[in-house]
Amino acid sequence: MDLIEIPDRKDQLREVAQTLFKEKGYAGSSMRDIAQIMGIEAPSIYNHVNSKHDLLKRICFEIADKFILIINNIKKSGSSHPAITLQTIILEHVEVVTENHDASAVFTNEWRFLEASDLDNFIKLRNKYERFIEKTIKDGLEQGIFKTNNTKLVTLSLLTSLNGIYHWYNPNGRLKAEDISHNIMNLFFLGLKR
Amino acid sequence: MDLIEIPDRKDQLREVAQTLFKEKGYAGSSMRDIAQIMGIEAPSIYNHVNSKHDLLKRICFEIADKFILIINNIKKSGSSHPAITLQTIILEHVEVVTENHDASAVFTNEWRFLEASDLDNFIKLRNKYERFIEKTIKDGLEQGIFKTNNTKLVTLSLLTSLNGIYHWYNPNGRLKAEDISHNIMNLFFLGLKR
DNA sequence: CCTACCGATCGGTAGG
DNA sequence: CCTACCGATCGGTAGG
DSSP states (O other): OOOOOOOOHHHHHHHHHHHHHHHHOTTTOOHHHHHHHHTSOGGGGGGTOSOHHHHHHHHHHHHHHHHHHHHHHHHHHTOOOHHHHHHHHHHHHHHHHHHTHHHHHHHHHTGGGSOHHHHHHHHHHHHHHHHHHHHHHHHHHHTTSBOOSOHHHHHHHHHHHHHGGGGTOOTTSSOOHHHHHHHHHIIIIIOSBO | OOOOOOOOHHHHHHHHHHHHHHHHOTTTOOHHHHHHHHTSOGGGGGGTOSOHHHHHHHHHHHHHHHHHHHHHHHHHHTOOOHHHHHHHHHHHHHHHHHHTHHHHHHHHHTGGGSOHHHHHHHHHHHHHHHHHHHHHHHHHHHTTSBOOSOHHHHHHHHHHHHHGGGGTOOTTSSOOHHHHHHHHHHHHHHOSBO
16 A cells, blocks of 8 residues: 555666766676666676667657657647647657656667667657657648748658757756746747847 | 978878778777778887877867957957958858868867866867957947847857858868858847848 | 787676 | 575686
8 A cells, every 4th residue: 555666676677877977878788787776796787688789779769659659649639730739749858758758868878789670660760759740840831831941851840859858957946847848949949130 | 392291290290190990080089090091000009109199189179269260360460350350250250161071170179178177278279269259249239230149149159150160061062161151140239030 | 910818807606 | 585506608817
């Protein structure tokens, strides 16, 4: 009845790994490093995961899936106004990054160390997400809501800004996810000029 | 008279290293990898550089120095209008990134592997550059030219967008550095909304 | 620029 | 979950 949720060893492992991979990179982190933080010996890790790549895979796809979920929900809701769609994406994306800042950093920086077959899959998901944003911007252009000469650059600038939040986001700071979203919307919609 | 510029071995080494560090990361690249591309044996590298860290140091500071040069030139020129200052920064920054896309990627992603003393120095330079941009935006705010609730977020969004260019920039593509700069200025000054 | 080689560390397995 | 250990690879040195 008074059960405290105890994350099982596999989840614990993933959390330690994502903190370490963020800090020292995938190639710069060793299984022995992870084991030491867990307070166990390195070979014991292999009772819970198959390989170091397996750990990376879990982390990268956990985040990728959350991003895909965002666009799937938007598609399901059937909303069609590009500005609202883009607002929703920004809002939800910032929430994912702020709630998973370690894993998001790994998603952004360490995905290239995935094994070939996982890498293919990962890139497909990432491209799908990217193309949805690009499509949204194109829709906005066609409807005369947006204005730009370079949809791709806007898409990628927005995405790198959103993904870069983990660099400076402080989970204990005064700035909440929603504040960050609104600031980013203001910047990308209205620009810096008064 | 007909001398072709032959990069000396040290420069050649730096170029191979920055391509490799970009592709596989600092920790994921070995001295033997570098040697193989150079067509020599790994120990021979040490006739030209002191260590693997030494290579990283050269690459990171080569770019850092170029960024610092941008703001030093602006300071020397005495120009004071924040919008023009920011335009100049964007223009010059994009030029550095597009002309040095491998080294820029290393600058952005691999600096954390610098040795302690170099790391301190590097962070100081990076902060100096960052603060100059932030100061420029603050000046613009005070003069009523700019408008934002979050100077830091604007600064970092702009910087991650600028630094992220190496992700998609194609040196053989139709998009020139100047085009990219203008598109980024448009986006960050005027925003996406019509 | 090379060969020969160092100690350290890597991801991972065997076997319990 | 451990101990014991594997072959491979790491950055780097000695000596020429």
